[in-house]
Amino acid sequence: MRKLGVAVIGCGAIGPAHAKAVTEIEEAKLVAVCDAREERARKLAEQLGVEWYTDYDKVLERDDVDVVSICTPSGMHAEMGIKAAKAKKHIICEKPLDVTLEKCDALIRAAKENGVKLGGIFQHRFAEESRMVKKLVEEGKLGKIALADMDMKWYRSQAYYDSDAWRGTWALDGGGCLMNQGVHFVDLLLWIMGPVEWVQARTDTLTHNIEVEDTAVAILKFRNGALGAIVATTSAYPGVCARISVAGYNGSVVWEDDKITFLKIEGEEEETKTEKPTVAWGASDPMAIPAGLHTRNIYDIIRAIIEDRDPLITGEEARKAVELNLAIYKSSQTGEKVYLPLTY
Numbered sequence: 001m002r003k004l005g006v007a008v009i010g011c012g013a014i015g016p017a018h019a020k021a022v023t024e025i026e027e028a029k030l031v032a033v034c035d036a037r038e039e040r041a042r043k044l045a046e047q048l049g050v051e052w053y054t055d056y057d058k059v060l061e062r063d064d065v066d067v068v069s070i071c072t073p074s075g076m077h078a079e080m081g082i083k084a085a086k087a088k089k090h091i092i093c094e095k096p097l098d099v100t101l102e103k104c105d106a107l108i109r110a111a112k113e114n115g116v117k118l119g120g121i122f123q124h125r126f127a128e129e130s131r132m133v134k135k136l137v138e139e140g141k142l143g144k145i146a147l148a149d150m151d152m153k154w155y156r157s158q159a160y161y162d163s164d165a166w167r168g169t170w171a172l173d174g175g176g177c178l179m180n181q182g183v184h185f186v187d188l189l190l191w192i193m194g195p196v197e198w199v200q201a202r203t204d205t206l207t208h209n210i211e212v213e214d215t216a217v218a219i220l221k222f223r224n225g226a227l228g229a230i231v232a233t234t235s236a237y238p239g240v241c242a243r244i245s246v247a248g249y250n251g252s253v254v255w256e257d258d259k260i261t262f263l264k265i266e267g268e269e270e271e272t273k274t275e276k277p278t279v280a281w282g283a284s285d286p287m288a289i290p291a292g293l294h295t296r297n298i299y300d301i302i303r304a305i306i307e308d309r310d311p312l313i314t315g316e317e318a319r320k321a322v323e324l325n326l327a328i329y330k331s332s333q334t335g336e337k338v339y340l341p342l343t344y
């Protein structure tokens with residue numbers, strides 16, 4: 001069987017991790033990398049022995065490119081993905097899917113109309129521990145859930161935001177601590193708990209000189225009846241884990257940085273597990289994110305193309321966290337409770 005040819009678009013912080021992940025997948029072959037900045041494309045191409053481009057359209061002209069992996073600034077994802085779909089290329093798209101619902105929907109539609117797969121990246125869904133939390137909730141092991149919350153107290157320096165013109169802008173980053181970093185854990189919370197009925201929120205920009213928020217707090221009401229909370233910042237002195245905790249009447253679980261650090265279920269004391277995470281990856285260094293989960297996420301999309309099935313993270317799935325983040329922004333701007341689904 002011919003291997004699927006993959007081109008990675010965007011060779012900045014995360015593109016190289018995609019390229020490397022592709023080289024680890026038997027069914028795929030990295031054929032090209034592309035970056036508008038020649039030195040970035042050339043460097044990665046030389047490391048991996050593939051061709052490089054600065055012009056995305058030229059990549060799409062190649063017959064041996066079956067899949068593009070979009071690793072460019074967030075507000076460019078839909079436009080680049082739609083071009084790929086029209087060129088009949090399957091799409092792997094980094095988080096967030098894009099920064100507005102209009103653009104997310106246009107991308108989802110383009111993939112469907114052109115008969116190509118669209119797979120989103122939310123690599124933490126591929127950690128066994130994340131799946132375990134979801135399963136505990138789905139199987140009702142925790143009993144009636146009262147509260148589910150996520151908190152991410154991370155650090156990004158002003159130098160990080162100043163490192164590229166797109167960072168910290170509404171147009172291309174789409175938001176700050178929520179839309180860029182927190183979106184991972186917003187996604188996990190939604191994946192574990194299901195849809196949100198309404199949100200009441202307050203966001204602020206407290207320690208950085210950026211357009212977007214660096215701190216956010218939200219109260220959620222889930223459709224399953226539970227209350228929830230989202231607390232996120234990129235203003236915290238580094239080292240604190242990202243955490244999701246689910247509190248049920250018959251059991252409680254705490255997830256920290258892809259580890260279960262607390263689990264107690266009534267009548268199942270022997271299953272109690274308290275494993276402390278050793279490093280707070282990603283808490284201060286966006287490059288310290290383990291590539292293994294990316295490989296799993298990309299592998300699932302490659303297999304979905306081969307098997308002609310949906311990937312685990314479809315465009316619709318990847319859109320959910322974008323929608324909740326946008327509802328949080330809207331609530332903060334208006335001071336009102338915002339009901340989902342959002343309309344535009």
Ligand SMILES: NC(=O)c1ccc[n+]([C@@H]2O[C@H](COP(=O)([O-])OP(=O)(O)OC[C@H]3O[C@@H](n4cnc5c(N)ncnc54)[C@H](O)[C@@H]3O)[C@@H](O)[C@H]2O)c1
Nearest residue numbers: 010011012013014034035036037071072073074094095096
């Ligand atoms: N899943 C994760 O853990 C994770 C981690 C980091 C970033 N990301 C996401 O990946 C995306 C990229 O983030 P990053 O930190 O790597 O950004 P980056 O700025 O480091 O890299 C983006 C690259 O895209 C290139 N680019 C811009 N316009 C282009 C064009 N028209 N054609 C080709 N290349 C172009 C830029 O030159 C740059 O090198 C963002 O959406 C971000 O949210 C995800």
